[in-house]
Amino acid sequence: MRTFHVSVSERPDRTVVSVTGELDFDTCPRVIRVTDTVSLTGRTLGLDLSGVSFMDSSSLNMLLVLRLRAETENGALELYGMQEQGRRLLQLTGAEMLFDVRPTLAV
Template identity: 35%
Template structure:
């Protein structure tokens, strides 16, 4: 997993590249926690996610909500989108879809 994290005026922008699975969840958490400012996750480089990766996304979302800051996911590829839809997490997690009103 490659994690490209940049601090922007609007918050932390983080692009994840690779498989988002149990082996990389500790690395992702170490890079992104604690959540203290708006967090924008770009998953355009992620082609696979397992239940541990899903749990990490939900955990980051909860931490952002508890901190009262914005959390947004974008760039979701079809295989990951399918998993989010099958689990119902697409209706819970704040996912930005180009061309769709927020």
């Protein structure tokens, strides 16, 4: 059985959703359920992906949906700590320019 975990932490300037495990067709809906409860109006949603070991096309679709939602609600989406495989997925699909990808979550 694969380990997968999603947690939310509130900061003064953003909400951070931390994900651990593989982001795929089975797990992306869990992230969407969590992020759907977060208000993005004028706020930043940060996804800490440093614990994500694998991302497939479902995760790319999820990121695109979150990006569109953030834009629609005058918020922002930032991705933190994306591992090499996830960065490669964005590069291969030409989506890397659509996201604000940062090496780490600033404390």
